[in-house]
Amino acid sequence: MSVNANQRRLRLGVIGGGPGSFIGSIHRGGAVMDGLYEVVAGAFSSNAERAIEAAEALHVPRGYPSGHALITAEAERNDRCDVIAIMTPNDSHFALAQQALRSGFHVFCEKPLTHTSAEADELAQLAKAQNRLFCVAYAYSGFPMVRQARAMVANGDLGELRQVQVEYTQGHLATLTPQERTGDNWHFQPEVSGPSLILGDIGTHAWHLASFVTGVEPSHLTADVTTVVPGRSAHDTATLLTRYANNARGTIWVTQAATGAEHGLSIKVFGSKGGLEWYQQQPNELIYRPLEQPRQTLVKGGPGLYRAANRMTRVVIGHPEGYQEAFASLYRDLAEAITAKDSGQPLSPDNAFPTAEDGARGIHFIETCLRSVANGGQWEPLP
Numbered sequence: 001m002s003v004n005a006n007q008r009r010l011r012l013g014v015i016g017g018g019p020g021s022f023i024g025s026i027h028r029g030g031a032v033m034d035g036l037y038e039v040v041a042g043a044f045s046s047n048a049e050r051a052i053e054a055a056e057a058l059h060v061p062r063g064y065p066s067g068h069a070l071i072t073a074e075a076e077r078n079d080r081c082d083v084i085a086i087m088t089p090n091d092s093h094f095a096l097a098q099q100a101l102r103s104g105f106h107v108f109c110e111k112p113l114t115h116t117s118a119e120a121d122e123l124a125q126l127a128k129a130q131n132r133l134f135c136v137a138y139a140y141s142g143f144p145m146v147r148q149a150r151a152m153v154a155n156g157d158l159g160e161l162r163q164v165q166v167e168y169t170q171g172h173l174a175t176l177t178p179q180e181r182t183g184d185n186w187h188f189q190p191e192v193s194g195p196s197l198i199l200g201d202i203g204t205h206a207w208h209l210a211s212f213v214t215g216v217e218p219s220h221l222t223a224d225v226t227t228v229v230p231g232r233s234a235h236d237t238a239t240l241l242t243r244y245a246n247n248a249r250g251t252i253w254v255t256q257a258a259t260g261a262e263h264g265l266s267i268k269v270f271g272s273k274g275g276l277e278w279y280q281q282q283p284n285e286l287i288y289r290p291l292e293q294p295r296q297t298l299v300k301g302g303p304g305l306y307r308a309a310n311r312m313t314r315v316v317i318g319h320p321e322g323y324q325e326a327f328a329s330l331y332r333d334l335a336e337a338i339t340a341k342d343s344g345q346p347l348s349p350d351n352a353f354p355t356a357e358d359g360a361r362g363i364h365f366i367e368t369c370l371r372s373v374a375n376g377g378q379w380e381p382l383p
């Protein structure tokens with residue numbers, strides 16, 4: 001790890017992610033896993049009282065009644081936060097991230113980054129203008145064997161890219177949920193969750209994973225974005241074809257309405273010299289199919305891995321690592337980048353946290369899919 005052991009821990013301010021939230025404990029646990037951050041401030045709810053109570057319950061020293069109050073107050077302190085982590089529902093990401101950047105903080109923000117590409121592009125430009133680092137929580141890019149896959153593609157082990165397939169199947173929306181009937185869940189409120197539930201919630205992950213591993217973005221796509229469960233208004237399923245500048249082809253299938261499915265995220269990449277397959281439910285293995293040679297299963301911590309994969313591993317071979325560690329790895333990549341920036345030391349070429357530009361590309365992806373649907377499934381160029 002290239003972070004200076006004598007350096008103080010980075011001070012983290014957390015917005016959202018209170019007790020009982022899906023992602024809060026994953027962020028907080030991931031941030032502190034390597035001893036690089038301390039959570040010094042928090043605004044853990046949209047309700048002012050509960051926000052402060054939660055800070056006390058979580059033993060976070062500086063509790064604030066809102067995210068905006070946190071940023072304003074922290075900006076005035078000598079021992080101010082270094083990084084603001086935003087894990088609120090989607091509609092508040094833009095305003096909070098914008099305020100944090102304007103106040104000079106580095107940002108770690110949940111996906112989907114914003115509701116519109118204009119907002120997302122603005123954040124990417126603002127981060128650059130303010131000279132601040134901005135990590136977007138595309139967590140699957142933190143898994144060691146995903147880093148291995150990316151390194152193998154970058155190293156030419158697969159030859160020229162020919163085909164890419166990403167599948168992300170979940171089953172928790174296979175039927176109408178009680179909260180959906182009562183409207184008591186922000187995911188089903190488009191003004192909060194964004195223009196397409198399925199594309200924002202997991203489509204952006206699938207899109208980023210394909211480009212993270214292959215190192216290229218498709219030039220065009222055609223999309224079918226729909227609702228397969230009767231009585232539901234939000235999109236629960238999307239099927240896409242993609243086309244690359246070199247004539248490679250891809251498919252993306254994302255759904256939360258696959259009955260009985262758990263967390264079936266997988267990626268397959270095939271090139272002129274070999275293929276790779278990674279399955280999120282067996283995250284510590286990567287299947288490698290070299291042309292006209294026997295299939296190999298590469299394992300986390302095992303022989304034959306690139307440094308890019310080994311640096312993301314904390315536990316010895318045979319011991320599982322997963323989602324929590326992947327978040328920790330993104331927090332660590334961000335910490336290393338901040339340290340390199342502050343000290344003027346070079347940053348490892350293997351440091352690869354998803355940036356605001358990656359977050360913005362995810363929003364352009366959503367808008368391009370919806371444009372294709374509106375145009376009757378026409379092929380649309382990516383901006």
Ligand SMILES: NC(=O)c1ccc[n+]([C@@H]2O[C@H](COP(=O)([O-])OP(=O)(O)OC[C@H]3O[C@@H](n4cnc5c(N)ncnc54)[C@H](O)[C@@H]3O)[C@@H](O)[C@H]2O)c1
Nearest residue numbers: 016017018021022023043044045046087088090110111137
């Ligand atoms: N990267 C991933 O793998 C991943 C996984 C799950 C969720 N997410 C993203 O994380 C975000 C939160 O999702 P979740 O499932 O944890 O939601 P959630 O509803 O489970 O929790 C949201 C939390 O934020 C708090 N909150 C809401 N509005 C707030 C505000 N304005 N200020 C401060 N606190 C506020 C709530 O009290 C709650 O504690 C979403 O953007 C979602 O897309 C990402």
